[in-house]
Amino acid sequence: MSTNETKEPVNMDEHQEDSSENKDTGSEVKETSPEDSEQPAAAESGEEIGIAAELQRQADDNHSRYLRAQADFDNFRRRTLKEKEELSQYASLKLITQLLPVLDNFQRALQTGGEGAESGSFAKGVDMIYRQLFQVLEAEGLKPMDSVGQPFDPELHQAIMTVESEEHGEGIVVEAIQNGYWLKDKVIRPAMVKVSG
Template sequence: MTKETNNMVNEEMEEKQNLQEENTTAEGAVETEENQPEVEVNPLEEKLQEIKLLKEQLEAADNRYLRLQADFDNFRRRTRLEQEASEKYRAQKLATDLLPALDNFERAMQMEAENEQTKSLLQGMEMVYRSLVDALKKEGVEPIEAVGKEFDPHQHHAVMQGEDSNFGSNVVIDEFQKGYLLKDRVIRPSMVKVNL
């Protein structure tokens, strides 16, 4: 009996040991599985994600490029328009400075000539006046027509009102100082009297 009992005890111990080894192996396997991610990453999916990212970066770079190109085109257009305006109105400063001289010539030419010497002086002044007016015309400076025209606040500066039955309402009846245009820009409005 002792031998049989010993064998049985040995067998039981071996079974317990085998069970413990299996449990240890199973626990180790579980621990290893816990340390590693359950989902394996497919190399094809990685490449597709990388391609998608590169496409987004390329699209963003294209958008930046197109915006820069549009900004540059706008800058070029603005610069061209500024140069054209500068060229178109280059004579404005000179014309503005010469207008008081023209006014003085016009007032001087309204004098009555009492003798031949005064007449020849007035003729010389008129020639100088005409050459100034012609030079300004070549640059695009023209007088604004006022008397008999309807009052335009963009071209006329009303300093008085009056009543004249020969003119309609809101019509310029007298001009105190000539106004001038440089091409399409008013460089000095006319000082006028307007009919009520």
């Protein structure tokens, strides 16, 4: 029994020494591990501050760009409105400028007619002015309607009278009292017509 008792304390002491060595080793690991974890945390917080500063700089830059774009758009809108007003105010400028020579010729014809010129030359002069005027309007897209002999169309014609006609069947335009006109593809004035009944 004495041999057993002596063995047990020896074994205990060995285990205690081993465990104390393990504890010391473990405590060393525990002491170093918090220091190691603090260094990466400090590095991470520095990176986060740098990222936040960069994002703030980008946000400020984008805001400045937005303000500049808004100011440019406001200036563009004001300029466009002004141009639109000028365009509507002077839309007929080109046409009137082209008609001024026609107006001059009418004035000359009236002065010549008033001085006792022959009626034939006066009529010829007025006819020339009419043709000049019509050419200016035609160049702008004006076209007279050819209504006589055509079937009555309420979109193109305004019937003011129904007449009997041996030449034309019922519902045909017999006579144009006032010409109708197209401006390019749009009817700007329907023709006033007599229609066969």
